[in-house]
Each structure stands twice: as structure tokens, then as C-alpha cells.
Amino acid sequence: MKSDKLIDPVTRDLWQVIAAAEEVPIGAVETTLLLDTPIALTRDGEGQPVVWLRTVEEAGDEIDADEIVERLPVLVRYGYVWTSLGNPPPDIFPIPEYAEPDRKNMSCGSIGVNVSAPRAVENFLDMGHFPYVHTDILGAEPHTEVKEYDVEVSEERDEVLATRCRFFQPRAALSATEGIEVEYVYRVPHPFCSVLYKSCPEDESRRDVIAIFLQPMTQDRCRAHLLQSMVDSVSTITELRRFQQTIFGQDKPILENQMPRRLPLDPRAETPIRADKSAIAYRRWLSRKGIAYGVIPQAG
Amino acid sequence: MTLSIDDARWHPIASSDDLPFRHVFHGQLLGRELAVWRADDGNVNIWENRCLHRGVRLSIGINEGGELKCQYHGWRYANRSAGCTYIPAHPADAPARRIQNRTYPVREAFGLVWSAPSENAAFPDLPPAGAGTWLPLRPMPVNVAPEDVAAGLAKAFDAESPDSLTVRAGDAVYFVQPVDAGRSVIRGLIADPRTDTLALLRDRNRLLVKLRDRLERSAARKPAPAPLQPTYEKVSAELATMPDIAVPHGGTMIVVVKRKWQTARGVTGFELADRSGSHLPTFQPGAHIDVHLPNGLVRQYSITNGPGELLSYVVGVKREEVSKGGSHALADSVREGDLLTISEPRNNFPLRRDATRTVLVAAGIGITPILSMARFLDKSDLPYELHYFVRDADAAAFRDRLNALRGKVTVHDALARDAIRQTIGEALGRWSFAQHVYICGPGSMLEMVRALAADLDWPDEAVHFEYFRNDRVIDDSSSFEIELARSAMTLQVPAGKTILEVMREAGVTVLSSCEQGACGTCMTTVIEGEVDHQDVYLNESEKRANKAIMTCVSRAKSARLVLDI
Numbered sequence: 008m009k010s011d012k013l014i015d016p017v018t019r020d021l022w023q024v025i026a027a028a029e030e031v032p033i034g035a036v037e038t039t040l041l042l043d044t045p046i047a048l049t050r051d052g053e054g055q056p057v058v059w060l061r062t063v064e065e066a067g068d069e070i071d072a073d074e075i076v077e078r079l080p081v082l083v084r085y086g087y088v089w090t091s092l093g094n095p096p097p098d099i100f101p102i103p104e105y106a107e108p109d110r111k112n113m114s115c116g117s118i119g120v121n122v123s124a125p126r127a128v129e130n131f132l133d134m135g136h137f138p139y140v141h142t143d144i145l146g147a148e149p150h151t152e153v154k155e156y157d158v159e160v161s162e163e164r165d166e167v168l169a170t171r172c173r174f175f176q177p178r179a180a181l182s183a184t185e186g187i188e189v190e191y192v193y194r195v196p197h198p199f200c201s202v203l204y205k206s207c208p209e210d211e212s213r214r215d216v217i218a219i220f221l222q223p224m225t226q227d228r229c230r231a232h233l234l235q236s237m238v239d240s241v242s243t244i245t246e247l248r249r250f251q252q253t254i255f256g257q258d259k260p261i262l263e264n265q266m267p268r269r270l271p272l273d274p275r276a277e278t279p280i281r282a283d284k285s286a287i288a289y290r291r292w293l294s295r296k297g298i299a300y301g302v303i304p305q306a307g
Numbered sequence: 308m309t310l311s312i313d314d315a316r317w318h319p320i321a322s323s324d325d326l327p328f329r330h331v332f333h334g335q336l337l338g339r340e341l342a343v344w345r346a347d348d349g350n351v352n353i354w355e356n357r358c359l360h361r362g363v364r365l366s367i368g369i370n371e372g373g374e375l376k377c378q379y380h381g382w383r384y385a386n387r388s389a390g391c392t393y394i395p396a397h398p399a400d401a402p403a404r405r406i407q408n409r410t411y412p413v414r415e416a417f418g419l420v421w422s423a424p425s426e427n428a429a430f431p432d433l434p435p436a437g438a439g440t441w442l443p444l445r446p447m448p449v450n451v452a453p454e455d456v457a458a459g460l461a462k463a464f465d466a467e468s469p470d471s472l473t474v475r476a477g478d479a480v481y482f483v484q485p486v487d488a489g490r491s492v493i494r495g496l497i498a499d500p501r502t503d504t505l506a507l508l509r510d511r512n513r514l515l516v517k518l519r520d521r522l523e524r525s526a527a528r529k530p531a532p533a534p535l536q537p538t539y540e541k542v543s544a545e546l547a548t549m550p551d552i553a554v555p556h557g558g559t560m561i562v563v564v565k566r567k568w569q570t571a572r573g574v575t576g577f578e579l580a581d582r583s584g585s586h587l588p589t590f591q592p593g594a595h596i597d598v599h600l601p602n603g604l605v606r607q608y609s610i611t612n613g614p615g616e617l618l619s620y621v622v623g624v625k626r627e628e629v630s631k632g633g634s635h636a637l638a639d640s641v642r643e644g645d646l647l648t649i650s651e652p653r654n655n656f657p658l659r660r661d662a663t664r665t666v667l668v669a670a671g672i673g674i675t676p677i678l679s680m681a682r683f684l685d686k687s688d689l690p691y692e693l694h695y696f697v698r699d700a701d702a703a704a705f706r707d708r709l710n711a712l713r714g715k716v717t718v719h720d721a722l723a724r725d726a727i728r729q730t731i732g733e734a735l736g737r738w739s740f741a742q743h744v745y746i747c748g749p750g751s752m753l754e755m756v757r758a759l760a761a762d763l764d765w766p767d768e769a770v771h772f773e774y775f776r777n778d779r780v781i782d783d784s785s786s787f788e789i790e791l792a793r794s795a796m797t798l799q800v801p802a803g804k805t806i807l808e809v810m811r812e813a814g815v816t817v818l819s820s821c822e823q824g825a826c827g828t829c830m831t832t833v834i835e836g837e838v839d840h841q842d843v844y845l846n847e848s849e850k851r852a853n854k855a856i857m858t859c860v861s862r863a864k865s866a867r868l869v870l871d872i
């Protein structure tokens with residue numbers, strides 16, 4: 008199969024997100040694309056997702072899940088269905104906050120973007136674009152400074168971690184009313200996923216959690232699946248969802264105008280600045296891991 | 308003839324009408340995407356369509372008149388040079404000079420905008436259009452290989468079969484713009500018939516539509532040619548390593564004095580331009596150049612220009628009553644047409660563009676950097692006020708440029724010290740978030756503003772000024788070892804002696820000029836060790852980077868310094 012050559016072994020063995028769990032139909036086929044590979048999925052009588060390599064099935068076909076013999080591995084985490092084309096580890100990265108009983112957990116939709124998954128991760132890590140792309144929501148001119156922050160690659164957890172990130176925001180969350188300096192922590196626990204923690208306007212001691220899980224469909228196309236785990240007693244789920252969708256809707260046209268679509272790992276391909284420390288760490292981490300999908304690997 | 312991305316010919320890429328005021332046009336040539344925009348001064352820029360920062364298309368950017376602003380993180384690129392002038396994420400820093408986008412040659416002629424991969428090709432020369440002028444036809448995109456389109460045109464209009472992508476047929480000339488290996492745009496010019504113009508244009512357009520349809524049909528029967536593969540140039544290794552600094556290494560150039568005039572009593576304006584008429588290097592508001600004077604001295608002068616004005620630098624020179632020979636030499640002996648050596652612009656006085664209010668205070672010749680700052684803020688519609696203090700009305704320089712500003716600009720003449728203090732105090736007001744003040748003037752004025760600002764709660768980071776002279780008391784009490792990596796020498800620097808002196812005593816040749824840490828001539832690269840910076844040449848981020856040292860005043864904090872010499 009041609010796509011075999013395109014998928015590096017590290018990427019092949021990862022868990023990959025493919026759909027919001029609640030949106031997978033019971034008894035009917037849903038189709039999607041993962042790493043250039045056609046995928047079909049459905050839910051069985053107990054509501055458990057079943058995923059397999061799609062052959063002749065069409066979306067909407069009726070199907071009895073019990074008849075599917077050759078199945079791909081499945082995991083349901085954070086409201087999403089994950090699978091793998093290789094031999095995945097026993098579990099995916101933890102987001103402990105998700106289990107806290109008083110949080111509003113929600114999936115915020117799956118949005119196709121004509122850009123590689125790593126480009127979308129990098130955009131998620133980036134604060135510098137807030138005033139320009141999320142004007143009057145996550146930032147506003149003239150307040151454009153990205154203050155010094157810390158980045159490390161945690162050896163133990165094998166993830167990129169950016170801490171002490173601060174940005175001036177006119178309206179940082181739905182429940183915020185005036186400008187404040189918002190604090191963020193970013194994690195990249197998976198080559199195509201990132202989790203951010205931001206100061207919660209309602210409770211100073213806790214943090215809202217927003218995660219982006221990218222489904223690499225092809226080398227330069229992906230689907231963004233968003234998760235919110237919020238401490239917000241005022242807003243409705245619909246409002247919170249819409250807020251996050253608005254934000255991502257603003258990112259999409261910018262992402263689709265990035266050239267090249269795959270993320271270049273050669274340090275000399277683009278011009279980083281101090282504000283891009285987390286992106287630099289992310290690119291190096293991908294390089295070191297040997298990720299070749301959705302990126303332009305460094306030559307030599 | 309097959310197309311290559313290095314095809315050296317000139318090709319039309321747009322109509323002049325595609326570039327209305329403050330617009331950015333998305334152009335394509337030989338598989339490359341281009342961002343095409345006209346600055347307010349009329350200059351057309353053709354750039355690679357990609358921001359150097361994170362690759363976002365510049366064709367979706369914002370044309371601010373003198374600078375192009377990227378949509379993603381707001382980086383600004385200057386008209387003409389495509390040099391980056393501002394990085395909003397780090398508003399207090401001057402961007403590294405080498406951040407410069409790729410530009411392509413431009414010509415504008417016959418209502419068309421032309422480009423070529425390099426300047427070397429001869430520009431097609433078109434005979435005058437009979438008795439009248441050339442009228443451009445509506446551009447016609449055709450999804451067919453450019454060579455085939457040219458052949459098709461030649462056949463359709465019974466013209467000689469073309470050896471290039473230009474087809475002349477009677478009263479018309481057709482240029483085939485090679486968009487890519489399999490895509491073209493026909494850009495035709497027709498001699499203005501003076502009568503029934505509209506009917507003729509309509510008729511020609513109809514013929515071209517027919518031709519397009521026919522060519523596309525027959526192209527569909529052949530395999531599509533592989534698209535051209537343009538490559539992106541790599542950025543320099545230095546930029547790739549997070550350039551919070553890039554200390555320039557004394558590049559100089561020769562300029563011609565294009566104009567010299569008296570702009571106020573005691574102040575001479577100089578307009579300095581490239582000898583061949585090319586643009587000068589990118590500068591940022593607040594930047595200065597070193598001017599090498601005929602008598603061997605080097606003096607610093609601030610650039611007064613606004614955004615994207617790179618055809619010349621305008622500086623102001625005050626004829627000091629007591630001068631150490633600097634301004635006299637320039638004001639008296641240099642004439643229009645003379646050549647001068649200047650340095651590339653340096654910026655130790657960067658302007659933040661992230662203030663909700665900017666207060667600009669200038670006195671006397673201090674107006675020069677302040678004027679440039681005001682012109683940048685003005686163009687970007689950022690709120691500012693400018694207070695210019697002069698001895699009397701005749702002493703106010705660059706009046707015409709000041710008058711062109713739309714912000715609050717006040718020239719205060721003949722104010723007594725107390726009145727000056729009061730005016731500045733009122734202008735400052737109590738500090739609030741995101742307000743910044745910039746001062747340029749004599750030391751006494753600087754001290755006054757700093758004291759006033761401190762009283763009004765202005766934090767140090769919000770008060771900006773520049774030194775051209777090092778007035779600091781140099782602390783030379785330390786002693787340490789220096790290792791000269793290239794000369795393979797280890798020397799001891801005792802208290803009371805400078806690195807420069809010790810190196811010279813050891814027979815090492817090192818250049819110097821001011822020997823007070825102000826001019827940068829003695830700058831040396833640091834390989835190892837921590838520098839005790841005592842100069843005023845490097846800016847804060849350059850000092851932090853610990854990559855260069857002024858050996859005439861600066862010393863070591865560590866026991867050992869390794870220098871690249």
C-alpha cells in the first residue's frame with residue numbers, strides 16, 4: 008500500500024483521534040480518513056465503538072458490528088474515539104482534570120482544516136497571534152507583547168511543557184468582563200495533541216482546560232477535535248461550545264494560508280523569535296522522535 | 308521552449324488596476340506565489356508570498372501605506388526593502404536586520420505590472436501604439452501550458468509563430484503570463500482606436516474567450532504538465548537560532564548628498580541617497596547612522612524618515628557653536644553631490660508600537676529621531692502627542708514634515724525652564740498602563756523629564772531615551788584573563804587598564820574610534836565568559852545576549868573571557 012511508506016513507525020503506533028464518541032451512530036457506518044487510510048466505524052449494541060479499515064462501506068450503510076472481524080484497536084477517552092494503525096501503548100496521555108466531578112466537560116466539534124496536524128498544534132501553542140487573529144477576545148492591539156516564559160521537555164512524561172505564559176486579554180473567557188493578564192500552561196503530550204490550562208475567572212485556585220486533538224487525515228490535511236473542561240457555573244454548554252468554535256473558526260483561515268502546509272523541521276526554514284520558544288521545543292521534539300508525517304523532516 | 312522556474316524573461320503579472328490604494332494583490336509567476344502591493348509613494352512591491360516568521364501568505368496581509376503587516380502576528384515589512392521593521396511580540400526590541408523577505412524585480416508599463424526572476428533580462432520594448440496609446444484588454448486566465456497558449460494565439464490571429472510568449476498581431480500584442488507549467492493568463496494590449504473603443508474591446512474579449520475554450524478542450528486530451536517546483540530559500544543560520552540579537556558588524560556604504568538645505572536657523576538638512584538610485588537598507592524609527600566625516604571623525608545622526616521611505620535618509624545637523632569638529636565639517640564643507648561613507652542604520656532607541664498613548668518630547672536637534680517616531684505612529688493611526696521645545700520659532704527644524712502629521716504636535720518656543728517643566732508635566736500626566744514617553748534632547752532636558760516622570764509614577768521601562776555619548780563613569784577595578792582565540796594568546800587585564808590597551812600592548816591590531824563605548828568600532832565577538840557591559844552602543848537585548856563586547860570600556864564578570872580575535 009502506497010500510504011505505508013508515508014507513515015513513519017512512531018506515528019503508526021500512536022493512538023489517533025477519529026471522532027467524537029457521541030456522534031458515532033449505532034448500527035450504521037461512519038467513514039473517515041486517518042493517515043491517508045480510509046477508516047470505517049460504528050457502535051455496537053452496547054454503545055462500544057468498533058473501528059476497521061474501510062473497504063466497500065459507505066457512510067450511512069446499515070451494519071451489524073458483530074460481523075466485523077478484523078478490528079482496529081479502540082479507546083474512548085475524553086469524549087473521543089481513538090484508534091491506531093499500529094501497536095499502540097496501553098493508554099493515552101492523562102488529563103486528570105477531566106475526572107473532576109464539578110467540571111463541564113464537552114466536545115466542541117470536529118473541524119476540517121487544510122493544513123498539517125503539526126501546524127495546527129503549533130498554532131494552538133502560540134500566544135503572539137491573539138491580538139491579530141482573536142481580536143478583542145483573546146487579545147487586542149496594541150497589547151501584543153509575549154512575555155518571557157519557560158519551556159521544558161519533561162523526560163519522565165515525554166511531553167513539551169510551557170509554563171509561566173502570560174498574555175493580556177480583554178475578554179479571556181465567556182465569564183470574563185474586563186481586561187486581565189491571563190496565565191497559561193501548555194502541554195504537548197502527543198505529537199498531534201495539545202492541552203492548555205488557563206486561569207479561571209470564576210475560581211482563582213483552579214484552571215480551565217482546553218485541549219485540541221488533531222486527526223492527521225493526510226500529510227497536509229487534518230481534523231481538529233476540541234475539548235473543553237471548564238469551571239464555569241454560569242454559561243451553558245452551548246455558549247461555551249460556541250465560544251470555542253468561534254476561536255477556532257478564526258484560526259482556520261490563517262492556518263489554511265500557511266505555506267508550506269507541512270511543518271518544516273529544518274531550523275532555517277522559518278524565523279523563530281523568543282515568543283516561539285515552545286514551538287521550537289515542539290519542532291525539536293518531533294525531530295528527535297523521528298516523526299515524519301505532516302512535517303518536512305530536516306535533511307541529513 | 309520549455310518553461311523553467313529560472314526563466315529569465317520579464318512577464319506581466321497584474322494590471323495596474325489590480326493595485327488600488329492600500330490593497331495587496333495575489334500574483335503568480337512560474338509556479339511562485341507573489342504578494343504585490345503599491346505603497347503610498349507609488350512604488351510597487353513584488354515579494355515572495357510568505358511571511359518569514361511562520362509562512363503565512365502576505366497577500367492576506369494589510370497594506371499600511373509604507374509597511375505591509377502580516378495577518379498572523381503583525382510583523383511589519385518595509386516598502387522597497389521588505390526588511391522587517393517591527394515584531395509586536397517583542398515591542399521593545401529592534402528586530403534583527405537580516406529578517407528580509409525575498410523581493411522580485413518590478414516594472415510598470417503599458418498599464419501592466421511586470422516581474423522577472425532577476426533584473427538581468429532586457430525589458431520588452433514596445434513600439435508606440437500607432438498614433439495613440441496602448442489599452443489593456445481584460446486578462447484571460449487559461450488552464451493550458453503557456454507555450455501552447457502562445458502557439459494558439461499566433462494561429463488564431465495569423466501572427467508569426469512566436470519564439471517567446473509574446474504574440475504580435477496587427478494592432479495588438481498578447482503577452483502570455485506563465486502562471487505555472489499548465490496555467491497561463493493572456494494579457495493583451497491593443498492600440499487605442501479612438502472611436503468605438505468599447506466595441507473593439509468587447510470583440511477582442513469574445514475572441515479570447517473562444518480561444519480559451521478551444522485551448523482548454525484540447526489540453527484536456529493531453530496529460531497535464533507537472534507543476535513547477537519553486538523552492539523557499541533558507542533563512543540565515545544566525546536567524547534560525549532565535550535572533551533576539553544580531554549585532555551588526557560595521558557594514559558601511561557610500562551615499563551621495565542629494566540635497567542640502569537649511570531647515571531652521573542653525574540646522575542643516577541632508578538627504579543622503581544611494582548613488583545608483585537603489586533603495587537604502589531597512590531602518591526602524593529611532594535608528595541612527597554613523598557618518599564618517601571628511602576630517603576622519605565619526606558622528607551619529609538620527610534618521611528622520613517615515614515608514615517605507617528608503618530612497619534616501621534625511622538627517623539634521625546642528626551647527627554647534629562649540630563643536631569638536633563634527634558638525635562644522637558636515638554643515639560647512641560637505642556639498643550637494645559629495646559622497647559620504649555611512650554605516651548601516653542601527654537602533655538603540657526602538658519605538659514600541661504597543662502603547663495606548665505615546666508622549667514624544669524633543670528639544671533642539673533632538674527632534675530628528677522623534678520626528679521619525681511620530682511619522683510611524685501617525686501612519687499606523689496610533690495615539691501620540693509630540694512636544695518640541697525650541698529657543699525661538701526660527702529654530703524649529705523640519706516644519707513641513709511636522710505640519711504633515713495628523714496627531715497632536717506642539718512647537719513650544721522660548722519657554723522658560725519652569726514653563727517647560729510644567730508643560731512636560733501636563734503632557735505626561737499620571738502614568739497608567741501601556742503609556743510610554745520618548746525623550747531626545749540635551750542632558751539637562753533628559754534629567755528633567757526623567758525626574759518628572761518618576762514623580763508621576765512612570766516606571767523606568769516606560770521612559771525611553773538615547774545616548775550618543777557615554778557619560779557613565781567606567782568602573783575599571785576588575786582584573787581578569789582574556790584568551791584571544793584566533794591569535795592563540797592569553798593575556799591578563801589588570802585593574803585600571805582596558806582590554807583594548809592590553810591587546811595593543813601585546814601587539815594585536817584592533818580598530819577603535821571614540822574609545823568611550825559609544826561608536827562600536829572596537830566591537831569584538833565573545834566566544835565564552837560573561838561580559839560586564841559598560842558601553843552605550845549595544846542595546847539592552849544585545850547586552851543580554853552576551854555575544855559582543857566593546858573592548859574600550861567593557862570588562863569581564865567572569866574570571867576569563869574568550870574573544871574571537
Ligand code: FES
Nearest residue numbers: 358360361377380
Ligand atoms: S507569520 Fe507573519 S507575523 Fe507570524
Ligand SMILES: [Fe+2]
Nearest residue numbers: 130136140258
Ligand atoms: Fe488561535
